[in-house]
Amino acid sequence: MQEHDTSWVRTEMALSQQAPAGVRGLGAWIRKNLIASTGDTILTIVGIVLVAMILPQIINWAFINAQWTGTDRTFCATVAQGGIQPDGWSGACWAFVNAKFGQFMFGRYPIDERWRPILVAVLFVVLLVPLLIPRVPRKGLNAILFFLVLPIVAFILLTGGVFGLLHVETPLWGGLLVTLSLSFVGIAVSLPIGIVLALGRRSKMPIVKTLCVVFIETVRGIPLITVLFMASVMLPLFLPAGVTFDKLLRALIGVSLFAAAYMAEVVRGGLQAIPKGQYEGADSLGLGYWQKMGLIVLPQALKLVIPGIVNTFIGMFKDTSLVYIIGMFDLLGVVKLHFSDANWATPQTARSGLVFAAFVFWLFCFGMSRYSMFTERRLDTSYKR
Amino acid sequence: MKHIAIGILGAAALGLVASAASAATLDDVKAKGFIQCGVSTGLAGFSAPDDKGDWQGIDADFCRAVAAAVFGDGTKVKFTPLSAKERFTALQSGEIDMLSRNTTWTINRDTALGLNFVGVTYYDGQGFMINAKKLPGVNSALQLSGAAVCVQSGTTTELNLADYFKANKMEYNPVVFEKLEEVNAAYDAGRCDVYTTDQSGLYGIRLTLGAPADHVVLPEIISKEPLGPAVRQGDDQWYHIVKWTYFALLQAEELGITKANIDEMKSSDSPEIKRVLGQEADTKIGTDLGVSNDWVVNIVKAVGNYGEMFERNVGSGSPLKIARGINALWTKGGLQYAPPIR
Numbered sequence: 013m014q015e016h017d018t019s020w021v022r023t024e025m026a027l028s029q030q031a032p033a034g035v036r037g038l039g040a041w042i043r044k045n046l047i048a049s050t051g052d053t054i055l056t057i058v059g060i061v062l063v064a065m066i067l068p069q070i071i072n073w074a075f076i077n078a079q080w081t082g083t084d085r086t087f088c089a090t091v092a093q094g095g096i097q098p099d100g101w102s103g104a105c106w107a108f109v110n111a112k113f114g115q116f117m118f119g120r121y122p123i124d125e126r127w128r129p130i131l132v133a134v135l136f137v138v139l140l141v142p143l144l145i146p147r148v149p150r151k152g153l154n155a156i157l158f159f160l161v162l163p164i165v166a167f168i169l170l171t172g173g174v175f176g177l178l179h180v181e182t183p184l185w186g187g188l189l190v191t192l193s194l195s196f197v198g199i200a201v202s203l204p205i206g207i208v209l210a211l212g213r214r215s216k217m218p219i220v221k222t223l224c225v226v227f228i229e230t231v232r233g234i235p236l237i238t239v240l241f242m243a244s245v246m247l248p249l250f251l252p253a254g255v256t257f258d259k260l261l262r263a264l265i266g267v268s269l270f271a272a273a274y275m276a277e278v279v280r281g282g283l284q285a286i287p288k289g290q291y292e293g294a295d296s297l298g299l300g301y302w303q304k305m306g307l308i309v310l311p312q313a314l315k316l317v318i319p320g321i322v323n324t325f326i327g328m329f330k331d332t333s334l335v336y337i338i339g340m341f342d343l344l345g346v347v348k349l350h351f352s353d354a355n356w357a358t359p360q361t362a363r364s365g366l367v368f369a370a371f372v373f374w375l376f377c378f379g380m381s382r383y384s385m386f387t388e389r390r391l392d393t394s395y396k397r
Numbered sequence: 398m399k400h401i402a403i404g405i406l407g408a409a410a411l412g413l414v415a416s417a418a419s420a421a422t423l424d425d426v427k428a429k430g431f432i433q434c435g436v437s438t439g440l441a442g443f444s445a446p447d448d449k450g451d452w453q454g455i456d457a458d459f460c461r462a463v464a465a466a467v468f469g470d471g472t473k474v475k476f477t478p479l480s481a482k483e484r485f486t487a488l489q490s491g492e493i494d495m496l497s498r499n500t501t502w503t504i505n506r507d508t509a510l511g512l513n514f515v516g517v518t519y520y521d522g523q524g525f526m527i528n529a530k531k532l533p534g535v536n537s538a539l540q541l542s543g544a545a546v547c548v549q550s551g552t553t554t555e556l557n558l559a560d561y562f563k564a565n566k567m568e569y570n571p572v573v574f575e576k577l578e579e580v581n582a583a584y585d586a587g588r589c590d591v592y593t594t595d596q597s598g599l600y601g602i603r604l605t606l607g608a609p610a611d612h613v614v615l616p617e618i619i620s621k622e623p624l625g626p627a628v629r630q631g632d633d634q635w636y637h638i639v640k641w642t643y644f645a646l647l648q649a650e651e652l653g654i655t656k657a658n659i660d661e662m663k664s665s666d667s668p669e670i671k672r673v674l675g676q677e678a679d680t681k682i683g684t685d686l687g688v689s690n691d692w693v694v695n696i697v698k699a700v701g702n703y704g705e706m707f708e709r710n711v712g713s714g715s716p717l718k719i720a721r722g723i724n725a726l727w728t729k730g731g732l733q734y735a736p737p738i739r
Binding site: 111245349 | 438439440441442445446447448449450453475477478479480482483486489490578585601604605606607608609610715716717
């Protein structure tokens with residue numbers, strides 16, 4: 013005899029239905045996001061008015077009125093300024109950026125040798141992209157190529173002097189080449205040093221701890237400008253006559269150590285966030301110090317501080333512009349240097365050049381920021397909100 | 398990441414470059430095959446890079462002239478852009494062989510700083526530019542009483558301005574900014590009626606204004622800014638080579654020797670031209686100096702004479718259009734004067 017089924021629970025899923033008309037579609041989105049309350053409505057109107065006032069002017073200046081080609085200042089100057097544009101004209105002088113583009117990218121790197129930085133950049137991208145995409149296999153080989161082989165190849169290609177390559181001194185480097193060299197070396201060097209300093213600062217060994225604290229606090233207490241000035245103005249006076257340190261190398265060391273001190277504090281923040289139980293658990297498993305840190309603590313700590321690490325990277329990327337004051341020309345430095353070319357002196361030149369430099373900086377910083385968000389999401393398994 | 402090796406290998410491979418700072422600069426320069434010349438980090442007409450990144454301007458051309466005198470080839474020069482703070486250290490430490498960077502000749506720099514200035518390649522001075530629309534009828538700085546003056550702070554320009562107005566019992570309204578760009582923007586926007594800085598700079602700034610024709614550079618110069626190249630103290634031979642390169646440029650202009658007619662001039666009948674160009678029999682003028690006897694020919698072939706250099710970089714042949722003024726030869730009422738080459 014079959015028992016009477018008294019269950020009142022549904023055995024099959026209800027059919028999914030569309031959301032009510034009032035909460036979907038454009039109208040609902042506007043109601044929810046733009047005019048939900050009186051305050052929202054006022055802000056929306058103010059926002060629209062502001063955009064309507066500013067945006068057309070920007071588009072006009074940057075695209076419609078812009079001068080895209082030209083060989084000298086007359087193309088970007090009005091008749092009254094000694095040029096060909098009608099009086100009252102105001103548009104971006106992309107002709108200036110166009111004419112100086114090679115300079116902005118490579119500085120005074122010899123024109124016939126520019127294939128070398130380009131080749132390095134291509135190799136860099138070809139090796140970096142698979143490293144960044146989690147699905148691509150052979151991460152180990154890729155990492156060896158990227159972190160060990162590529163730096164040597166890049167160094168040989170960029171400076172030359174061997175294998176029949178023309179030697180290109182670093183004073184000739186400039187523009188984006190210098191910006192990227194400084195920031196990539198800075199990033200690659202500062203992270204490991206920063207981790208070691210952070211571990212050292214939390215160490216129970218008095219000498220190690222003191223050294224790390226002194227280094228971090230000293231470097232953090234000095235502005236980067238001062239470090240660079242010391243390196244470029246004071247150092248030559250202390251060295252024996254005739255011995256000069258390569259300027260780029262000086263800046264590289266300064267920037268890397270500087271970033272390392274900041275990185276150390278970011279990593280230490282992560283280390284402090286790891287509960288004591290994790291350390292004790294590792295100890296109870298009989299792991300040694302480096303195993304404990306490498307296998308248990310650091311993977312969790314670094315994951316927590318990805319935003320801070322990327323923040324430091326982005327800060328450093330932009331700080332490289334300070335090498336301008338020691339007579340080296342990063343992207344911004346080269347752009348500003350070329351304002352002094354009388355052949356291009358117009359009211360629009362400086363604006364256009366600075367907008368271009370800002371755009372390039374933004375591209376790189378935005379890229380780093382997006383990738384860090386992606387990594388965070390991928391690694392974030394436990395603290396998700 | 399890609400240049401991790403620079404940090405490691407750099408010190409060994411390219412870090413410790415031994416450049417010479419010993420007494421005999423000429424020998425060192427000849428050994429390395431080029432002159433390391435300190436220039437500015439960008440000043441229109443004096444030293445500024447063109448579209449290809451080559452340095453152009455009076456100061457850069459002077460470096461080429463010295464290279465031409467030493468090597469017979471004006472391209473054998475490498476430029477080191479230097480900020481105002483670095484320039485003297487770079488020369489003292491031997492990083493550069495000569496400084497050609499719009500530097501004002503003062504007694505302090507000539508003595509205490511261990512430099513030797515070779516001459517004045519450009520007589521500059523602080524001047525005034527006015528907005529003629531806002532100050533109609535003004536044609537002298539003495540009529541500027543009560544004006545609002547845009548000036549960069551922390552410079553000698555600011556002090557000279559105060560002295561000048563005080564000495565002439567005039568009132569003024571300083572509008573002070575930290576950065577040059579800010580001063581330019583403020584002046585262009587009409588925040589002040591008068592702009593003051595070195596006169597050569599005023600012409601460059603005028604090009605970046607919205608309506609250059611409305612702005613007039615007044616004739617008064619209220620400070621002396623003799624700009625010239627400098628070398629390290631303690632090497633007379635090198636000092637003489639750089640100094641006489643400058644005089645040769647002037648002498649060539651005085652004798653009418655130009656880049657275009659140099660080859661005809663070599664066979665000139667004038668004994669003075671022959672002597673200057675090293676075409677006299679048994680001449681020892683060049684070799685006594687430490688260079689070849691046709692050094693003046695090489696200089697003029699590389700950069701032209703002083704007048705050509707001036708017109709090409711800052712004068713009528715350039716967008717700056719600065720008049721020769723006191724930089725004309727002494728024969729034309731200017732201050733440029735060279736001792737005889739004999």
